[in-house]
Amino acid sequence: MSRPGVPGRGTLLGRVPADHALSPCTGWTRAHWAALADDLLLSTRPFTSPDGSHVDLPGRTGGYGRDVDGLEGFARTFMLAAFRLAGERGHDPLDLAGRYAAGFAAGTDPTSPRRWTRPDEHGQAKVEAAALAIGLDMTRPWIWDRMSPTVQQQVVDYLATVVGGEYPQTNWVWFRIVVETFLRSVGGPYSSEDVESDLAAHDTFVREGGWYADGPERSFDHYTGWALHLYPVLWARMAPDDPLVVARRPRLDAHLDDYLRQAVALVGADGAPLFQGRSLVYRFAAAAPFWAGALAGSSVLTPGQVRRAASGVVRHFTEHGVPDERGLLTLGWHGAWPDLAQHYSGTGSPYWASKGLLGLALPADHPVWTAVEELLPVERGDVLAVAPAPGWLVSGTRDDGIVRVVNHGTDHALPGDDVSDSPLYARLGYSTVTSPVMGRRGWTDPVDQSVALVGPDGRLSHRSGFEALSAGTVRLEGGAGTAPSTADTVGTVAAVGFSRGRAHWVHPAGEVLDYGSGHRGDVTWGPWVTTGSVVRGAWEVRLVRVAPAEGATSGRLRVAGWAVSGDRAPVPVVDGASTLVSARASTPTLVSSVRAAVGELVPGVDVEHDATALGACTAVPWLTTAGEPGEDWYAVVVRLAGATVDPGPTPRVRVEEDVVHVTWGDGLRCRAELPGDGARGDRLDG
Incomplete structure (x- = not known):
């Protein structure tokens, strides 16, 4: 039958x-x-x-x-x-x-x-x-x-x-x-x-x-x-x-x-x-x-x-x-x-x-x-590419067949807009095996694949209206080399993208009809948040810096990874005892994880029900600061991969003033310049 x-x-x-x-x-x-x-x-x-x-x-x-x-x-x-x-x-x-x-x-x-x-x-x-x-x-x-x-x-x-x-x-x-x-x-x-x-x-x-x-x-x-x-x-x-x-x-x-x-x-x-x-x-x-x-x-x-x-x-x-x-x-x-x-x-x-x-x-x-x-x-092999128009860093991995995009250019909005995030457009990542958290909470709170501030009422801030700063590649150096690939560049570069926007909370007024884009309403403004990604294979090194703005509401910084869904509840694992804290959610086929690399962060996992079209239960690993974030850079290592794929060593991250250094699990290294506050001039206090 x-x-x-x-x-x-x-x-x-x-x-x-x-x-x-x-x-x-x-x-x-x-x-x-x-x-x-x-x-x-x-x-x-x-x-x-x-x-x-x-x-x-x-x-x-x-x-x-x-x-x-x-x-x-x-x-x-x-x-x-x-x-x-x-x-x-x-x-x-x-x-x-x-x-x-x-x-x-x-x-x-x-x-x-x-x-x-x-x-x-x-x-x-x-x-x-x-x-x-x-x-x-x-x-x-x-x-x-x-x-x-x-x-x-x-x-x-x-x-x-x-x-x-x-x-x-x-x-x-x-x-x-x-x-x-x-x-x-x-x-x-x-x-x-x-x-x-x-x-x-x-x-x-x-x-x-x-x-x-x-x-x-x-x-x-x-x-x-x-x-x-x-x-x-x-x-x-x-x-x-x-x-x-x-x-x-x-x-x-x-x-x-x-x-x-x-x-x-x-x-x-x-x-x-x-x-x-x-x-x-x-x-x-x-x-x-x-x-x-x-x-x-x-x-x-x-x-x-x-x-x-x-x-x-x-x-x-x-x-x-x-x-x-x-x-x-x-x-x-x-x-x-x-x-x-x-x-x-x-x-x-x-x-x-x-x-x-x-x-x-x-x-x-x-x-x-x-x-x-x-x-x-x-x-045919691992895929690494940059799509400048949508601001996507594209990474496909042959071992598990997953294609991911890390998003620094798409939000169904214009720079400076004060709308809420559409889960279908403004998340920091999308893939061929995951869905963003949808349902009621997915539209009011950017639960997954996000960098947000937790407001006084517990709601998460939005990023739509951000400024796309850059999307490109940086060369890898050192190490013993990588496996053959379909594109000459895959084994020699990492993809890098940055965006910056004013964190804000949106309280929709009246009935909101879903046409795919974010919602308008009463807005509370927060600080400036700069987010960056260095991507290679299943790994993303996510970089975050929060810059205060005059009169802005603030709160704890929360960095969330990929949402994974299944007919049975994904298995959450939280490690808060080690120096490098981490959180993970796994299904029989997928593993989503986040690990602190620079800055003090506390781990956790959210579990949502009937929140995506891919399964009855969804889990999202996240890291958060204990209080309001400092003004230094934070770095988090984010991963989405097939459950049977050996992750190998976690990338190591070091931030020195305006440069981030990443050492990948195979020993290859790269460096990327970090955008300074001057990129926005006096708008940092706007």
Whole structure:
């Protein structure tokens, strides 16, 4: 009997045999992908309205109401159906074209009692209109061309309500671009001013190294890949000869190439994507940028690397209860965990995971399906890189397959903002095997992966609005050398990053709706806190200095490590007797630890319940000062690793005035300059 939620004999996917010759890493072939897509589409049929226009999935109604949920269910599953039809060149044993064509006819009929909510009536319909337009363009011979003139006009009238509308200056600009591009292709109304304005907005999102910020804030997350890189590729496919496409495509493709070089290194050996950023209920949409690269003809990743990365991501979820025992995608990560959803997420929202199945639009003879899988970067060796745009120090370790990022540049805010920390953006670290503490306390207190001050009422201070000071590498010296690596730099450098901000406590006023970012409210200001990281392998040497500010509230300094979750309570171990105190939390697969290296600190472990999507119990090791911190530097050694990996000797740390010296367990050494108070000038007393 198959485990609930894991594909078994009752599903099409469960009947497809693994092929370890073609796919030595995952065993997955195109047949697995097609079977999963068909399972997902067939499982939603019992929840499709009689007229075919809405897919009303069971579960908690989203913040925008039942009609929007049903529209999402239709539009997002239609996108998946479109990929299937396009890749099969119209071969359609499930009658996908006929069923979705009927839904279009009913949903766009203004006289229907369940007509679709229009883009000019509700903003979420602007998102879904893009999925409808992309799918119609991709299936033109089998759906659009076979519609009656009356239905075609209804569809045009429905989509045309986007023209001249107001759109947020975020990834949403692409929703209007692709809709108006489709409208233009079928003789419908469109506005060249809209498209040019939206493309100009997109240009303002461009950041170094292939990254996009999702709007003006430091909002770096999966939207870079599954939206801001994906839609330009789909747009170029829709209108390859459009002068705007011809002029922009070289820049868009080059930017995508730069991003893919980094994105592939963010996938864990088990296929897990980074657990960071909003809309994580979209799950394997994280595979979308790899398929976008293949669709765009990028050569940065080989076909075998593309399929390894994408199959790894999707297979990771199918091995962890996705879809569920009904064949449905729920609000959650592995299983259902509704608290992971934002306010805008409804029952149909998780089907944006369809983007991760874009590869099915490529025919079976495409090289991505016929090439032999190749290893991920973290499977070939340790990974160490700096992503300057998000301010991430990226470290992957081959021994346990974990990828971590230490964060000194992302908070979904602007420098100087006084919002609270979003657990999805402002933590000091994210990985492929951990989740930040969420739930109620995770939003009010930065419990894990944080440097905070404990206020008079026991609440923890926030860091959002910090200033990103630096992110780079320093050379290693001495020692007997390191094991071979995939990148020449991994064995010769450590990654270093610093940030500084004013600690503050936020007391939200009234009801707060979760859109992924931090919350605003009444603010109490604390001192300036400078935080730094020297990263190598599973280790981070975390450096902290607190500088007083006039009239500021202060409190004990608290430095917290990685949160580890499990179905059983992680095992806490606290050592307060030795000279170098430490705290550790472990599960059968993970160990998270913090150890004092410079400064007097007291250890402890927090245990939270139902606080993450990765397990019922979560533990966080931390260190704290006995009273208010001094003005000297503190250093803490932080580690996250697989439970079976030998940690070796703990790095040794020495601080001398404006320099930190680190001696790693293998004897290699490095030094990094520490930022001085002068970096902020008179703002230190502001």
